Amino acid sequence: MDSQDSAVGSPLARMRERFDAFWIRWGLALIGFAFFLAVVLAGSAVLSLEANRLDARRKVELVSFGSLLQARLHRELSGALFLASGLSSYLAVRAGKLDRREVEAILARLYADARHVRYFGIVVGYRQTYVYPVKGNERAIGLYYPDVPAQWPYIRRASESGKAVLVGPLNVVQGGRVLIYRVPVSIRGRYWGMFSTVIDANHLFAETLGEVSSENVAFAVRGKDGLGRKGEVFWGDPRVFEQSDVEQIDVEVPGGKWIIALQAKFPPGEESGLLRLRILVWVLAAFLGWGTYALLVQRARLARLALFDQLTGLPNRSLIEDRLSRAISVQRRNPSTLSALLFVDLDGFKSINDRYGHRAGDAVLHGVATRAQHAVRDIDSVGRWGGDELIVVLENADRRTVPELIERVRQAVETPIEFAGQSLKVGASIGSAIVPDDGESAGDLIRLADRRMYEDKQNRKRFAGQEG
DSSP: OHHHHHHHHHHHHHHHHHHHHHHHHHHHHHHHHHHHHHHHHHHHHHHHHHHHHHHHHHHHHHHHHHHHHHHHHHHHHHHHHHHHHHHHHHHHHTTTOOOHHHHHHHHHHHHHHOSSEEEEEEEETTEEEEEESOTTOGGGTTOBGGGOTTTHHHHHHHHHHOOOEEEEEEEOTTSSEEEEEEEEEEETTEEEEEEEEEEEHHHHHHHHHTTGGGGTEEEEEEOGGGBGGGSOEEEEOGGGGGOSSOEEEEEEETTEEEEEEEEEOOOGGGGHHHHHHHHHHHHHHHHHHHHHHHHHHHHHHHHHHHHBOTTTOOBOHHHHHHHHHHHHHHHHHOTTOEEEEEEEEEETHHHHHHHHOHHHHHHHHHHHHHHHHHHSOTTOEEEEOSSSEEEEEEEEEOTTTHHHHHHHHHHHHHSOEEETTEEEOOEEEEEEEEETTTOSSHHHHHHHHHHHHHHHHHHHHHHHHHHO
């Protein structure tokens, strides 16, 4: 009874072992997949929460810091520019009758109370008539602004609109980088001149924005000449405006506005937990990416096998028909061009196979394919149609050069090929069809070129017989 049980139980035991092995193998695979999925989901959730937390804090800090910078710029600019309104009123009251000593005394007093101001100027008409202080600004005295292309458009705009404008930063003739606040002065409703406050731009921005870099913040300011987002970046790193995680603060200035862009740079330790999660997700993603890559490579290989001949590497029948159809479509869109189809048959190829073997035949086919590709232009296509038949599609061809291309293909095909110490040579019978002269469908063109190829083969045989 035991022996019978053993005999009967042995195949059942082997079946049970195979069944257990199957479920263990696939069970472990399922557990591994579930663990992978759980880690990805958990990591993504934690990463998202941490990123959202950091992003929210970043926005609050940047907006708060940006508002502080905005207030500083307003304060410093106002302190430098409010002096202009009083003097412009004085000039209007004087009705253009100025006493130089009085004007210079007023300018000296204003300059003593000013911050960031490099000099004051009074323009009479369009000529810089008064400058204070004179020292270091001599080249500005007597400047006639219609002769200064860089500044004339702003002078004209202020004089025509009657409104104060702030332009710059720009480089001035006496050297340096400045902001210029111009207040036009009208007397009895007509433009008389203007009062200019020239601010040392580097000094202003260094005092108001100089500590930004110590706050772990990347920043930049754009809006040269008050043009806002359309203006150039004139302070800070221009690349900040190209980032997606920036906060932008508007700063109103006379006649326009500036834009401050701020980007947080968190200390490395602050993002260490987020970095570890990112590394984990990246590692898992790498495995997934590798699998996707392997799949795509395999699919690409299959696609290539479906479209290219494995022996010669040439496009196969399906692909060469598609390229012929494309050439026909191009010709229809541009009737001034033409395309051509060559049908090539290798004469004497069967005898090489029979005499030297299939390896020799394969070598000949491969060599012929390579030479035929080199004989045509880069835009042309050579494909394998059948066993010893090739098709050449000539795109955007010149009617006069088609015969020349045919002979080049023939010479390339008929050049002997060395294999195993033997010089192997095949002939080339070639038939051609022209698009659109000989038809506008791929099937008709191929059939006509095939028929002409046979005519060429018969003519070559008759010619060879006459020579013999």
